[in-house]
Amino acid sequence: MGEPEPDDAVLFVGVSLVLGIASRHLLRGTRVPYTVALLVLGVALGSLEYGTQHGLGKLGAGIRIWASINPDLLLAVFLPALLFESSFSMEIHQIKRCMAQMVLLAGPGVVLSTFLLGSAVKLTFPYDWSWKTSLLLGGLLSATDPVAVVALLKELGASKKLSTIIEGESLMNDGTAIVVYQLFYRMVLGRMFDAGSIIKFLSEVSLGAVALGLAFGIVSVLWLGFIFNDTIIEISLTLAVSYIAFFTAQDSLEVSGVLTVMTLGMFYAAFAKTAFKGESQQSLHHFWEMVAYIANTLIFILSGVVIADGVLQNNVHFERHGTSWGFLLLLYVFVQMSRLIVVSVLYPLLCQFGYGLDFKEAMILVWSGLRGAVALSLSLSVKRTSDAVQPYLKPEVGTMFVFFTGGIVFLTLIFNGSTTQFLLHILGMDKLSATKLRILKYTRYEMLNKALEAFGELRDDEELGPADWATVKKHITCLNDLDDDPEHPHDVDDEDDHVHTMNIRDIRVRLLNGVQSAYWAMLEEGRINQVTANILMRSVDEAMDLVSRQPLCDWKGLKSNVQFPGYYRFLQMSRLPRKLVTYFTVERLESGCYICAAFLRAHRIARRQLHDFLGDSEVARIVIDESNAEGEEARKFLEDVQVTFPQVLRVLKTRQVTYSVLTHLSEYIQNLQKTGLLEEKEMVHLDDALQTDLKKLKRNPPLVKMPRVSDLLNAHPLVGVLPAAARDPLLSNTKETVRGHGMTIYREGSRPTGIWLISIGVVKWTSQRLSRRHSLDPILSHGSTLGLYEVLNGKPYICDMITDSVVHCFFIEAEKIDELRHSDPSIEVFLWQESALVIARLLLPQIFEKMAMHEIRVLVAERSTMNIYIKGEDIELEQNYIGILLEGFLKTRNQNLITPPVVLLPSNADLSLFGLESSGFEAVLILLIYFRKIKRKTKDSKCFHACSREPCILLSYCTQLPSGG
Incomplete structure (x- = not known):
């Protein structure tokens, strides 16, 4: 036979693909795994070429070219695409839940398996191999091949949880096993390692690979964000980055290329899945499915060829060691036993992490430890080294490595691979539940x-x-054997609590699936962006895990993304430019509105679909009620923003409508071209213009325009009435802040640091000392000034102030208020009057809660007087007046002490007022408010509980109360 021509290799690729197509077509509907058939075909091709005298001619020449390929090149050609496709297709939520289990199996599990197999080979095989050589074979055979495992799991349709554990473990296992293999490979070649250098080597190779994969992922995903509606570039980028990352890891940085590409793929699964939508997503899915199919077909047929080559090309050696076939079977038993021991030892820990692991799943985990092309390629590397480096590895050692590895690959794929589905059936893991049936x-x-x-x-x-x-019905065979009386899936015995619970769980899962589908649809429609979609998808995944134990709870995973984060307070209190702080504020509000609106819309769509499908069953009503309850907080947030920042909602809706109109126009002109009313050139011209507009919308969307700080402050009643000389310094020393719902502005008893001017929104007050018995609505709305009384008085805050909506407010430090207070006596009087507004709402809610803040302000301005009484002066409140003690102390004739703040009600008796010497007050400040109508009331101690911090002291004076407003 002459020298093979390079183009003969192309013939092998073509024939392999035809064999793969035929196998996939003929085996459809059978229980024979596709990968097993390919391996058998590869062995058959190799046997015909290497085991017969005439060979296969041109095809045989191509087989020899591929069989003699450099093992490292073999991995570099096939692994990046297969590893990326596998890790990218995994569910990131399940990866996070199962990560501990995967790390246990791929870390300690690989090390334990390596030493078990290495020890078994050293102690039982007659080849007089060193411990290093035996452990090298043990590490090589510890690599459960992700290519073989993933292909098998996809065919069998195993559960997502089990598939994630096995697939993730095989990916990590492969990476760590290669690292362990590289360690012993270098030791066999004469390099010395101590314990410290071993730990350093393993850490650098594995952790460096993870870091490199993250780096490639971040850079490529950021680049992906700049690509707009170009499916070819988007897909090409994913393919290119997987190969470049693998090459950089293996050749440039000498870290694990497998772990690098695996990390890259998982990063894409976590952050880039929503970057592909519509046609791009479908094209990406089909592209990688095709790549995986072609690569799997070639690599399994090639593995069969290499196995045949390893056996038939070394007949002389096997004649000298006739027992090698027996030891191959013994090694297969050792491989299965080591896998069983590893899973058994780690089983208690595997049950504690993630989704747990039951006995049946552990059995499948043991039986699914397939070996494939990765282990075979590593054995070929050993053989290539043994042929060239005689002092360290004899040629027959490399030959036996290929023989044993090829045999284990063949046996695990033939026996384990072909019987896994049968084992699933025996264990009852391939059956549908009664609810699903x-x-x-x-x-x-x-x-x-x-x-x-x-x-x-x-x-x-x-x-x-x-x-x-x-005739039509005859051809719809799936509908031919239906009974006449349909049965609703939830019309079962209500006394069976287990069935009822399973029904509710099933309906919750179906509703959440509908919610997630609605999120995908909104992403394609442009209603939400990629970041928001990732957050929403993740919340559904987390809620899926809890459907068995609690009602729907996907909103729980979104609350932290709607509320203002803890670091936001630091941003507001820092010296960052106001525009930057405002930008972060608006971005947070926009994100929260996007999330809430999408959440409510998705649940509404899913509820309607569920009702249309299942009708008014009791179980469906329970889940629908849970869905309605889930949306309460989201609706409240949007209502708050509508009141506080309506311009945010208006801009978001404008963006959505603009995107929808542009996409609608694009579809319209494409339909015109399909119907023949537009020529392709005309359609392309118009579509390019629309795509340019869409790109501009994405890069430069309509922005929220916030009012100027000076305008908002001038509109506040406290600042707006001040003279310009006093107002301007105040404007330059205010700090704008936005607080989300439920955030604390200040706490009762804390030292006053300044005042808060409420521009927009509502706050709620609570106090341990002030009673809320008569308070039906303990809130303060926009236009209120909080903390002013405490700053003027120098006392701790008298209550907690907590936001009851999104609140836009301004903070002014206490020192600035003191300066303003002492700048003009008339301003000081005005500040005391302004402080009394909040005190009146707090201490006498029976009257002032019924009035808006501007009504109280008008009442105080028009019907009140600010009186200062010196020490020892007597005073009697006249009828129709209410007094508010703001500063100083009072004593009654009975020597009972009254301290501010307190409401003084009219009485027949008078009060002696004096400042306590220890207090430093020589005068008492009282604001008197005149009411035209009052009603008589009998003495009642309860009516003072909300009027004073010391209600018992004023008991004898509560003989009449003014009516509301």
Whole structure:
């Protein structure tokens, strides 16, 4: 046979793909795994080429070219694409939940398996190999091949949880096993390692790979964000970055290329899945599915060829060691036993992490430890080294490595791979639950109804006439064996609590699936952006895990993204530019509004779909009620923003409508081209203009325009009435802040640091010392000035102030208020009057809660006087007056002490007022408010509980109360 031509290798690729197509076509519907068939075909091709005298001609030449390929090149060609496709397709939420289990199996599990297999080979095999060589084979065979495992799991349709654990473990296991292999490979070649250098080597190779994968992921995902509606570039980027990352890891930095690409793929799964939408998402899915199919076909057929080559090309050696076939079977037993021991030892820990692991799943985990092309390629590297480096590895050692590894790959794929589905069936893991079976049966009845509706619309044709329903139904075989009486899937015995619980769990899952589908639809429609979509998808994934234990709770995962984060207070109190702080504020509000609006819309769509599908069943009503309750906080947030920052909602809606109009126009002109009313050139011209507008909208969307700080402050009653000379210094020393719902402005008993001017929003007060017995609505709205009384008086805050909506307010330090207070006596009087407004609401809610803040302000301005009484002066409150003690101390004739703040009510007795010497007050400040109407009331101690911090002292004076307003 002459020298093979390079283009013969192309023939092997073509024939392999044809064999793969034929296998996939002929095996559809059978229980024979596709990968097993490919391996057998590869062995057959290799046997015909290497085991016969004439060979396969041109095809045989191509087989020899591929069989002699450099093992490192083999991994570099196939692994990046297969690893990226596998890790990118995994559910990131399940990866996080199962990460501890995967790390246990791929870390301690690989090390334990390496030493178990290495020890078994050293102690039982007759080849007189060193411990280093035996452990090298043990590490090589510890690599459960992700290519083989993933291909098998996809065919068998295993549960998502089990598939995630096995697939993730095989990916990590492969990476760590290669690292362990590289360690012993270098030791076999004469390099010395102590304990410290071993730990350093393993850490650098593994952790460095993770860091490199994250770096490539961050850079490429950021680049992806700058690409707009170019599917070819987006897909090409994912392919290119996987290969460049693998090459950089293996050749440039000498870290694990497998772990690098695995980390890259998982990063894409976490942050870039929502970057592909619509046609791009479908194209990406089909592209990587095709890449994985072609790579799997080639690599499994090639693995079979290499196995045949390793056996048939070394007949002389096997004749000298006739027992090698027996030791291969023994090694297969050792491989299965080591896998069983590893899972058994780690089983107690595997049960504690993630979703847990039951006995049946542990059995599948043991049996799914397939070996494949990765282990085979590593054994070829050993053989290549043994042929070239005689002092360290004899040629026959490399030959035996290929023989044993190829045999284990063949046996695990043939026996384990072909019997895994049978094992799933024996363990009952491939059966549908009773709830799902009832849903399927009910769905078939619904399909029959839809078929009848469609037939009613299509049976008559103007050109061809009517159709025959009996014949139509005959061809819809899935509907032929239905009973006449349909049964609702939830019409079961209510006394069976387990069935009821399973039904509720099933409906919750279906509703959450509908919610997630609605999120995807909104992403494609431009209603939400990529970041918001990631947050929303993650909340659904987290809620899925809890459907068995509690009602719907996907809002729980969104609350932290709607509320203002803890670091926001630092931003507001720092010296950052106001525009930057405002930008962060608006961004947070926009994000919260996007999330809440999408959440409410998705749940509304999912509830309607669930009701349309299942009707008014009791179980469906329970879940629908849970969904309605979930939306309360989201609705409250949007209502607060509508009151506080309506411009935010208006801008967000404008963005959505603009995007929808542009996409609608794009679809319209494409339909015109499909119907022949526009030529392709005309359509492209118009579509390019629309795509340019869409790109501009994405890069430069309409922005929220916030009012100027000076305008907002001038509109506040406290600042607006001040003279310009006093107002201007105050404006330059205010700090703008936005507080989310439920945030504390200040705490009762804390030292006053300044005042808060409420521009927009509502705050609620609570106090341990002030009673709220008569307070029906303990809130203060926009236009209020909080903390002013405490700053003027120098006393601790008298209550807690907590936001009851999104609040836009301004903070002024206490020192600035003191300066303003002492700048002009008339300003000081005004400040005391302004402080009395909040005191009146707090201490006498029976009257002042019924009045708006501006009404109280008008009342104080028009019907009040500020009186200062010197020490020892007597005073009697006249009828129709209410006094508010703001500063100083009072004593009654009975020597009872009254301290501010307190409301003084009219009485027949008078009060002796004096300042306590220890207090330093020589005068008492009282604001008197005149009311035209008052009503008599008998003495009642209860009526003072909300009027004073010392209600018992004023008991004898509460003989009459003014009526409300």
